[in-house]
Amino acid sequence: MEKVNFGAFNSLYDFFEAFPNEEACIAFLESKRWENGVVSPYDPTSKVYHRGDGNYRCKNTGKNFNVRIGTIFEGTKLPLRKWFMAIYLICNHKKSISATQLAKDISVTLKTSWFLLHKIRRTFHRIHMEKLDGEVELDETFVGGKNKNRHANKKVKNSQGRSFKDKVPVLGMLQRGGNVICKVVTDTSVKSLTAPILKAVKRTATLFTDEWCGYDLVRKLYTTKMVDHGKGLYVVGDAYTNSIEGFWGNFCKRVVNAIYNWVSRKYMQRYFDEFCFRYNTRSVSNKVRFDMVISNTNIRVTQNQIVGK
Structure with missing residues (x-):
């Protein structure tokens, strides 16, 4: 897969410059998830075909997929651009952000904002998992x-x-x-x-x-x-x-x-x-902090799992 350089965004303005549309978000997520080429979530050993419409086909299973499958973004109708903005805001607000405020910032309902934040939080425990020492x-x-x-x-x-x-x-x-x-x-x-x-x-x-x-x-x-x-x-x-x-x-x-x-x-x-x-992550840049979360989104989280059903 061709490497994509999105620069170092250190402000919300830079963030929108880096991700002006949905295609840019998809390209970024693919570059983080499939650094060495597209891998089928249904059969990692299978050859993969690009369909030309943003989706891929797994040769061995015959199933179609996209970069959202097997991630926290799977199963939602929310554009990746809004997801990315939410991740940027929760990562870079010094004192976090409430579901009410996030709902206003990215123009979604309070219920959507609440689930979105909890899905993002599920990625945090996957970062810095090494044991403490010293x-x-x-x-x-x-x-x-x-x-x-x-x-x-x-x-x-x-x-x-x-x-x-x-x-x-x-x-x-x-x-x-x-x-x-x-x-x-x-x-x-x-x-x-x-x-x-x-x-x-x-x-x-x-x-x-x-x-x-x-x-x-x-x-x-x-x-x-x-x-x-x-x-x-x-x-x-x-x-x-x-x-x-x-x-x-x-x-x-x-x-x-x-x-x-x-x-x-x-x-x-x-x-x-x-x-x-x-x-x-107090000592790293906004871009590095954002990258850390995106690189750990490859877990599927359903709404039922969020509420414990």
């Missing part, structure tokens, strides 16, 4: 409304501190100078915290934690340094968790409060995948 800070945050702001008949008793009666706990693992990984967990017990840490962090890493007992097992499995927040100790030499705590405040809670206002427990992991993606 110096890794661990911490948990709790997402939910403050008890003091609730009406008297809606207040939840004994919900202070690390209680998850009315909040959703999220485990954060941040490599200093590197990436962050977040996992929504059922609670902050040893059982719930240990498994995702073992899956996401190499055993050669040095862990930095607070005094919480949920990390007791990983302290035996890893080299660990601890700060005791309960005793007012927040920095002891190179032992601190300030980086992950800064991530909670700057990349997560401010966005939830300012943009989304409220996030359902059912979809919370996808939102935190987005927060991690934004943090992990």
Whole structure:
């Protein structure tokens, strides 16, 4: 396949210059998905014929296909140009974008915008999947409304501190100078915290934690340094968790409060995948960030899968 050069767009104006029509979007997606030539989604070993109408035919199966098949774009009537604009906006808004705002920006219904954003978020966890190593800070945050702001008949008793009666706990693992990984967990017990840490962090890493007992097992499995927040100790030499705590405040809670206002427990992991993606790509250009998402769209996501049916 002929290589297509779309330049480096660093603004919305540059973006529209790069993708003036649907044909340009199709060419770009094909260049990312089929760098070494068109491959049939029905039989990768088959010879492929170009039909001349934008579609292809798989010789072995006799089926027609296009570049949308087998991607998050499959099954939707929305033009690729609107999809691309949505990806650009969600990737490059510093504090994300709400479904309501996106619906206005690309002229679609709120329902379409909501599904579109959730499909795009499904690509984020596929980016930066390598395990963390080196110096890794661990911490948990709790997402939910403050008890003091609730009406008297809606207040939840004994919900202070690390209680998850009315909040959703999220485990954060941040490599200093590197990436962050977040996992929504059922609670902050040893059982719930240990498994995702073992899956996401190499055993050669040095862990930095607070005094919480949920990390007791990983302290035996890893080299660990601890700060005791309960005793007012927040920095002891190179032992601190300030980086992950800064991530909670700057990349997560401010966005939830300012943009989304409220996030359902059912979809919370996808939102935190987005927060991690934004943090992990903080040092790259708009074009590189956009390319990362497009290169990871080769998963088919149905609306039923989005809502969990």
